[in-house]
Amino acid sequence: MPAIAKTFSRLKIEGRKAFIPYIMAGDPSIEKTEEILHLFKECGADIVELGVPFSDPLADGPTIQRASERALQNGITLRKIISFVRNIRQNLHIPIVLMTYFNPVFKYGIQDFIRDANDSGVNGVIIPDLPPDEATDFIQLAKHAKIDTIFLLAPTSTESRIKKVIKASSGFIYYVSITGITGASLLFDGSMDLLISNIRKYTNKPVAVGFGISTPEEATAVSRISDGIIIGSAIIKKLHESPLELKNYLISLREAIQ
Secondary structure, three states: OOHHHHHHHOOOOOOEEEEEEEEEEEOOOHHHHHEEEEHHHOOOOEEEEOOOOOOOOOOHHHHHHHHHHHHHHHHOHHHHHHHHHHHHHHHHOEEEEEEEHHHHHHHHOOHHHHHHHHHHOOOEEEEEOOOOHHOOOHHHHHOOOOOOOOEEEEOOOOOOHHHHHHHHHHOOOOEEEOOOOOOOOOOOHHHHHHOOOHOOOOOOOEEEOOOOOOOHHHHHHOOOOEEEEEOHHHHHHHHOOOOHHHHHHHHHHHHHOO
């Protein structure tokens, strides 16, 4: 069983939900990224999401955009991140999901990227600007390499889109909790519960929720209706604004996720 599926299966047996923190690779440095990934694990992360910097990150809000800019200024590339994952795999045994835009993958070479990602120990890939109905070849290559392909659904997703994403996704389905960019505010009006219930009509694949979650209270509320919580912008803000509080913040999130 692939590592991500194994993780969700174990959590289901334990009656827990997945804590999936995000960090941009190379922000503020690649050495600090390694330190933070180990901190994630220490604080109870079940899966980690590692961002790949890109010059035009359309889905990301100001916090992750600035993190991406800092990483690019540090010379971080997709190729360097693949090498980085390979190096840390000796001591970090937790599923790693790369979040990247398609352009860096295309420049790398799709077959080469899949091969090297697999060799390095990457377990899953999220490409927000790659539509599932245009990803058939990519999905097949990734499946052969045992790399999960994770696609996004949003509150505005049509029934047709929901079915396409369910078919294309492995590992888990990424539900974007807001219509907007990462880091925007989260609203609890009951619609998220209905929309996730609608997704579950078609699949038993895990559904993890991201975008807009920043407090333990929000994490608790969202975890009650999902299989996992993805938190990125709030972690990056804490890292840069109150680094001494990061560990306690991560622990509070883990404890809040039901």
